[in-house]
Amino acid sequence: MKSTFFYRFLFTVLLFLQVDASEQPNILVFLVDDMGVMDTSVAFLADEKGRPERHPFNDFYRTPNMERLARQGIRFRQFYANSVCSPSRVSLMTGQTSARHRSTQFISPTANNAGAYGPKGWQWEGIVPGATTLPALLKEGGYRTIHVGKAHFGPVDSFGSLPENFGFDVNIAGCAYGRPGSYYGKDHFGGKNGNGTRAVPGLEKYHGEEIHLTEVLTLEMNEAISGAVEDEEPFFAYMSHYAVHSPFQSDDRFAAHYEDSDLKAPAKAFATMIEGMDKSLGDILDQLENLGVAESTLVLFLGDNGSDGPRGDAHAVSSAAPLRGKKATHYEGGMRVPFIASWAKRNSESKLQKQLAIPNDKLSDQVGTVYDLFPTILSVAGIRQVSRVDGVDLSTMLRGKRSRRLPEFLMHFPHKHRSSYFTSYRLGDWKLVYHYHKIGEERYELFNLEDDLDESDNRASSDPKRLQLMVRAMGKALEEADAQYVTSLEDPSQVLRPE
């Protein structure tokens, strides 16, 4: 009797889970490598009244499919990622800040690149066995998990180097390398006429063809999505383009648009790669529609770090103008990325879309970060979160409503790059950058981003009270994340904490 009751109970639970699974939305994360917030024809910045404001780059780049997505969804003007690849990618997979997951530097595939004064115990191996990852939780929750494109989650031969080791059912073209040997099929994507060790793996059927890697990855993703739809499985599609990372190799389908420009060849090629990435977005949106799943697919579009557009000085207002800096620097141009959330096709009658009603063509002024995607995606998929995360579920914000999330972003970079050995901390309108190896007042840069978007007015000495508050808050955030610190120039056994 007791056992009959138990089985009935179990049956009911299973039935409930089954019903639940059929109501899970598909999720497409469309991640563009090294794409900053200004590398698009969509206006992400706002004027004083919060209305979208166009800048020259918005009239130079051509991204009609991003425009299409933005028109039917919400985008953020203040969305943050880390200043380089791997820290953002591990944050996306774990929901943690780089200070906590400790993959604070980009992962060099063959040599530990901590830097002379960087923490020796930083997580060079990226995603390690036992890590609780987004795809593993989604897979457990009934999703088919598809990885196409750039991985860069661990060095060569490590556990993290292969996405199928930590929750992806399918991995096409993902490996330890963060850039392709070549974008061209005729070069075997680097296996021929390039640096062979960086050849993109698993794409042999395109070798010798006149085809760009961006197009290849799109075709592969569309086929993988089609397979999931045929098998009636909800899918998590992680479309991670190698573009628009260097090498800047022209996507010749779009070269004519920039022929007459007096820009140098790399800047022209970069623009064609942006356009190729945008066509990929359009092709995948069309595929979702053709397969009849566009209304049940949530699209999250983002970049993994600030722009690497090949223009001007890295620390000036150039590649991400009107923002200062670019990829791998401590300024906004290094860490502000595009973010759009939208259903692939609008239908206000859809039950899923009623549950997450995203406004049309809305520019949000709230702060979001790359580590918020983990709890957001789990929440939308109806899957319980089981690990310690720093990110916050953005669902309220995606509905266009005010969230209680602190407008906060911590970026810890105890390594060497274009900007070296720094932590930056955004809280409210303020941003503090702490430079571990500078002396005296030079250690601090304090900006009010609401009235000093290009970070030209360092208020560290004119506003000592605010400085003190921010140093204290940053220190607390780092300690709470159990961060690892930079070592002293004079004494390598001594670590430096912000003070």
Ligand SMILES: [Ca+2]
């Ligand atoms: Ca990147």
